[in-house]
Amino acid sequence: MTTTIATDEFRLLSTSGLLGYGFPEASLAAGLAVKPHMIGVDGGSTDPGPYYLGSGKTVNSRRAMKRDLRLMLRAALGANIPLLVGSCGGSGSDPHLAIVCDIVREIAREDGHHFRLATIHSEQDKASIKRRLADGRIKPLGKAGPLDEATIDRAAHITAMMGSEPWARALDEGAQVILAGRSSDPAPWAACAIRSGQAPAPSWYAGKFLECGATAATPKGHDCLLTTVAGDHIVVEATNPIRVCTPLSAANHSLHENASPCIFVEPGGILDGTDCRFDAVSERTVKISGMQWRPMPYTVKLEAAEFVGYRAITICGTRDPMLIGQIDSFLESVRKNVEDKSAALDVSPNQYKLIFRVYGHNGVMGPREPIQEVRSHELGILAEVIADTQEIASAVLALARVNLLHVDFPGRMCREGNMAFPFSPSDVIPEPSYRFTLSHVVAPNDPYEMFPIEYEAV
Amino acid sequence: MALIRDIAQVCKSKNAGPFELTIDVVFEDRAMFERVRATGALGPPLFARLYGVDVNDVLFTEFPAGNAFKATIPRAVGSGDVGDTDVYGAQQHAPLLDVDIPL
Numbered sequence: 001m002t003t004t005i006a007t008d009e010f011r012l013l014s015t016s017g018l019l020g021y022g023f024p025e026a027s028l029a030a031g032l033a034v035k036p037h038m039i040g041v042d043g044g045s046t047d048p049g050p051y052y053l054g055s056g057k058t059v060n061s062r063r064a065m066k067r068d069l070r071l072m073l074r075a076a077l078g079a080n081i082p083l084l085v086g087s088c089g090g091s092g093s094d095p096h097l098a099i100v101c102d103i104v105r106e107i108a109r110e111d112g113h114h115f116r117l118a119t120i121h122s123e124q125d126k127a128s129i130k131r132r133l134a135d136g137r138i139k140p141l142g143k144a145g146p147l148d149e150a151t152i153d154r155a156a157h158i159t160a161m162m163g164s165e166p167w168a169r170a171l172d173e174g175a176q177v178i179l180a181g182r183s184s185d186p187a188p189w190a191a192c193a194i195r196s197g198q199a200p201a202p203s204w205y206a207g208k209f210l211e212c213g214a215t216a217a218t219p220k221g222h223d224c225l226l227t228t229v230a231g232d233h234i235v236v237e238a239t240n241p242i243r244v245c246t247p248l249s250a251a252n253h254s255l256h257e258n259a260s261p262c263i264f265v266e267p268g269g270i271l272d273g274t275d276c277r278f279d280a281v282s283e284r285t286v287k288i289s290g291m292q293w294r295p296m297p298y299t300v301k302l303e304a305a306e307f308v309g310y311r312a313i314t315i316c317g318t319r320d321p322m323l324i325g326q327i328d329s330f331l332e333s334v335r336k337n338v339e340d341k342s343a344a345l346d347v348s349p350n351q352y353k354l355i356f357r358v359y360g361h362n363g364v365m366g367p368r369e370p371i372q373e374v375r376s377h378e379l380g381i382l383a384e385v386i387a388d389t390q391e392i393a394s395a396v397l398a399l400a401r402v403n404l405l406h407v408d409f410p411g412r413m414c415r416e417g418n419m420a421f422p423f424s425p426s427d428v429i430p431e432p433s434y435r436f437t438l439s440h441v442v443a444p445n446d447p448y449e450m451f452p453i454e455y456e457a458v
Numbered sequence: 459m460a461l462i463r464d465i466a467q468v469c470k471s472k473n474a475g476p477f478e479l480t481i482d483v484v485f486e487d488r489a490m491f492e493r494v495r496a497t498g499a500l501g502p503p504l505f506a507r508l509y510g511v512d513v514n515d516v517l518f519t520e521f522p523a524g525n526a527f528k529a530t531i532p533r534a535v536g537s538g539d540v541g542d543t544d545v546y547g548a549q550q551h552a553p554l555l556d557v558d559i560p561l
Contacts (some may be wrong), residue, residue, distance in 0.1 A: 032486060046476050046537065047537075047546055048545065049476075049538030050476070050536070050539070142477060143532055144530070147477060248525065251526075252468075252524040252526060254479075254521075254524070255484075255521070255526055257472050257473065259474040259478055260473055260517060260519050260528070261519055261524065261526070261531070276523060303476075310541075355540065355541050357543060363543060364543055365543065365544075365550060365553075367553070368510060368550070370508065378549055433538075433540065434538065435536055435538065435540070436476040436538070
């Protein structure tokens with residue numbers, strides 16, 4: 001069932017680019033003053049890397065997410081408009097969704113709110129992904145190879161990225177607050193606008209802005225964005241008067257984290273901005289028109305992360321010009337010493353990975369660094385060991401630290417030690433290492449079956 | 459000499475998903491964008507050379523509405539994978555800064 005709201009424009013409010021980034025309360029109040037039809041925020045991204053999806057930990061702190069959610073809940077329930085939060089907790093797996101649900105229930109208890117809560121799950125069980133693989137429903141994206149069962153088995157979590165339809169169904173079924181697992185970032189906004197009777201192209205294009213909060217405005221900052229969908233166009237405006245959207249700032253927003261500024265693949269279609277026009281409505285607002293929506297066979301993207309190993313690191317620096325002049329051969333010599341001494345501890349080279357990042361040389365770009373010659377008077381070295389057990393990682397890292405300090409090199413004058421270590425203890429145990437694995441899409445039977453919805457009276 | 463660092467307004471890089479890196483060069487106005495476009499200097503071969511990737515792996519887009527050029531290439535390793543140096547991909551733009559555009 002689709003409810004048509006009696007208005008020829010639909011106003012969507014986003015509080016920031018990510019739940020927990022914060023936003024000024026005055027910006028939310030200014031957004032509410034123009035009577036938006038919904039409030040939303042994107043909760044997730046793959047950008048902070050694979051650790052979060054792999055471990056189930058959140059990117060932003062519980063405290064920061066709770067602060068944002070408290071203000072958003074009060075605003076949405078007070079205005080009797082829905083609140084939608086996508087990709088909860090950063091990665092949208094079940095542990096992430098549970099953390100955000102817990103925060104919302106806690107705020108409701110503390111502030112005396114009552115509402116119908118929908119949670120939309122995106123975590124996928126391995127058996128169902130294997131079944132879809134066997135059915136030929138999973139295809140690789142880009143340079144990824146075909147998926148295999150072993151990759152599925154190794155995954156710590158697998159999520160699928162929902163489209164707009166599960167959001168719209170939860171709204172149809174009376175949800176006032178929707179917390180969702182992994183979602184296409186623009187989908188919650190697109191769902192609300194499409195459900196109100198707006199066309200898919202401007203509805204999705206609106207979502208592309210709203211998912212990033214006020215990023216399309218200048219100066220940039222974590223802040224609120226209002227986007228109005230009206231017929232064949234949208235209008236974007238930062239609710240904070242210090243920020244302005246210009247045709248150029250709005251156009252250049254489509255460069256952000258997208259492979260193409262014009263072609264965006266979404267579940268069920270391609271959003272094509274090739275012919276978009278960006279026109280100033282005022283000094284602060286921009287009208288965008290000309291976007292197209294081309295329906296495509298329905299696919300959703302899969303994301304997964306797997307455990308790689310336990311880690312130990314140490315950080316040190318050298319100020320010695322003779323050492324700096326031969327840093328690459330020196331590190332190879334350290335590596336060889338670590339290998340020999342590890343062997344004496346019954347640890348073979350295939351049981352660990354030793355990685356050096358040399359800041360002042362190629363620590364930022366690694367093998368893609370075009371400048372080979374070292375021009376710095378000091379170098380910073382980050383040594384990292386990854387192994388199957390913490391005990392091996394820490395043992396090998398300790399050997400790396402000692403050898404960085406004491407390994408001899410031609411012309412060595414600094415015979416008391418090669419490196420300055422800033423800390424005691426010098427060795428640090430960070431969180432384990434994970435990697436992203438899937439870069440694949442699956443063709444579901446319908447847009448809903450992979451995203452079960454639960455309802456709850458809070 | 460017309461180095462990108464001297465004639466562009468923005469030159470930046472970022473992840474486009476965990477396995478791709480996207481690099482943007484934005485010029486201040488349409489006139490400069492068109493002058494640079496006319497040289498043909500910014501294109502897949504340049505990015506392939508600067509980043510050591512196959513020219514067929516460069517997705518290059520001219521974006522007049524933003525006075526911008528965009529190139530998307532495969533990451534050397536996935537974001538945060540073993541040996542990655544830049545989880546966000548936010549510091550991979552520098553080789554472009556010294557490219558001389560024959561204006």
